[in-house]
Amino acid sequence: SQQGEEDPQALSIQEGENATMNCSYKTSINNLQWYRQNSGRGLVHLILIRSNEREKHSGRLRVTLDTSKKSSSLLITASRAADTASYFCATADRGSTLGRLYFGRGTQLTVWP
Amino acid sequence: DAGVTQSPTHLIKTRGQHVTLRCSPISGHKSVSWYQQVLGQGPQFIFQYYEKEERGRGNFPDRFSARQFPNYSSELNVNALLLGDSALYLCASSLVGGLGANVLTFGAGSRLTVL
Numbered sequence: 001s002q003q004g005e006e007d008p009q010a011l012s013i014q015e016g017e018n019a020t021m022n023c024s025y026k027t028s029i030n031n032l033q034w035y036r037q038n039s040g041r042g043l044v045h046l047i048l049i050r051s052n053e054r055e056k057h058s059g060r061l062r063v064t065l066d067t068s069k070k071s072s073s074l075l076i077t078a079s080r081a082a083d084t085a086s087y088f089c090a091t092a093d094r095g096s097t098l099g100r101l102y103f104g105r106g107t108q109l110t111v112w113p
Numbered sequence: 114d115a116g117v118t119q120s121p122t123h124l125i126k127t128r129g130q131h132v133t134l135r136c137s138p139i140s141g142h143k144s145v146s147w148y149q150q151v152l153g154q155g156p157q158f159i160f161q162y163y164e165k166e167e168r169g170r171g172n173f174p175d176r177f178s179a180r181q182f183p184n185y186s187s188e189l190n191v192n193a194l195l196l197g198d199s200a201l202y203l204c205a206s207s208l209v210g211g212l213g214a215n216v217l218t219f220g221a222g223s224r225l226t227v228l
Contacts, residue, residue: 004155031215040201042117042219043156088155092215099146099207099217100169103155 004032004089004104012110019076021107023089024069030092032065033101034074037086046074046087079111115139117220119204125226126194134189134223138206144168145187146217147179148203156203162187163209191225199227 004025013019031050035043049056049065056063062075086108090101118137126132138145144163148156158171162181176192201224205217
């Protein structure tokens, strides 16, 4: 079953605008990650935030984590058409099997030129 | 350096048949995980292998099996295919130990269609 749930399911914006996606999860986690998937191909790791971190930046990406609310957000600033993809949050449970991540259903982001 | 490679990229089978999917991890990665992604859903964990042993199994029937070879490559086998097995099958490799163990590098996937 899915662990994380992304919101919104779909997001459509213009180039240059910021895109914000949210993720909620259910159990205690070791870390939370965001992955990107282009059109039914493999997923690409974007960023990892540990359970004791509240915010992390990588280039145009900003991730926040609120463990008390069991939620995370991914902000993509100054979006580009090439950012069009599906974005998934994934959690690694405390004590879970190595390599076992729980993915949400994803947010489909469309960036119009 | 090659990434995670999967084969075949696409295949079509009929109900009741058997399928074998193959995966080669990134050099230096000793852990391999398999995920199933049905259209419109996120990936679901099937198996994780390390040192040729199954280290974790998701909620999938016994028709699904896998193995890992001494060179850390892996095979996923599905018997008695059902229409519902149609999906993108993703292989991912990772380091073992530490935070890197949770960061997965995915292959492009094998798209299975069952008719």
